[in-house]
Amino acid sequence: MTPLLNSLTYRPTGCRQSILQAFDLSNSRSLRSLEIEIPRRCGGGMGFLRDLLSTVISPVFSDVVIVLPDNIIRDPEFLQNTLFKVVRDMGNVKPFRLVFRLGKCYRDGDDWKRLKEMIGAQAAEGGFGPFLHPLVIVPYTRAAQSVGIEHLLDHDVGVL
């Protein structure tokens, strides 16, 4: 359906079946990057991401970017029991480089530090699976939306 598609960014809204029909990635052999924005209602999107990844057949697929909402630090249970678990399961099946993008409010302050520590601890314990590439955290900015992941990895702070 989309043979040249190399980058897909999506914010799920809960209508999974129709979305999967629209994004039939089973012949997108150019797909490199999948970016998903977790909605503010924590819990949304993970099932979609899991389903979508299962259809990816691209031999050049390398990056999954997860954009976390500003309020995610208020829900450590979602982080530990849902987000981290899904990421670990996916990484065990399909190797990719994982990037977390964080809201602007994380740029400074205790929330940024806490979240970075939580993700870092999970990574240190091997909690993201043995096949994942190095985990990276990059601050989220409006300007950063329009540049590629390689640029972010080269220039942003917060790489674990």
Next chain:
Amino acid sequence: MRLLPFVKRLWLRHCGADPVLGPSEIFNAEGLVYFSALTNVQELGLSGLDLRWFAPQAQLYLGHFMPGLRSLALIGPDGPHHLLLYLLGLFPNLDNLILIDSHNSRSALPGPVPVPPSAPSLRGRLMLEWFRGDDFLRDLSELSGGLRFRYMDLFEVEGSRFLLDICAETLETLRVHPMRWTGKGCSQ
């Protein structure tokens, strides 16, 4: 004035109490002198354009942008979508289109509907935000002989599914924040 031919990016925004960019200080005899000197504009942005007033005069002010204009951004264009199509049809080499806060209806116009003078290329980037106008997208596709965008950024757009289908063969980058999907089985 002598530097105006070097301008490649031009943005016009309304300000003050007037909610639309219509018969204002810009589009008048004095403004026309300045527009005529802008001979190399490749990117044009217009905010709050009153299409009913502007479209019939668009060729007068923007006609000489025809060969060079590659990108057009319209924020809150006001008027029926036939006039929006006419405006886009002024620029055969237009590849990139940004429409924000656009709700142009297919309402009937008094008198004959203006025929767009050319078919815009539309092979680059499409960015739509807060967009309503499934019919407009279909008519735009018909005008340009099919849409072939390589980059699409769709935020709260009615007609996303149509765009995905028609640009499937050329699409390289897609950013989508759906408002609702009208596909089978979706009732959101």
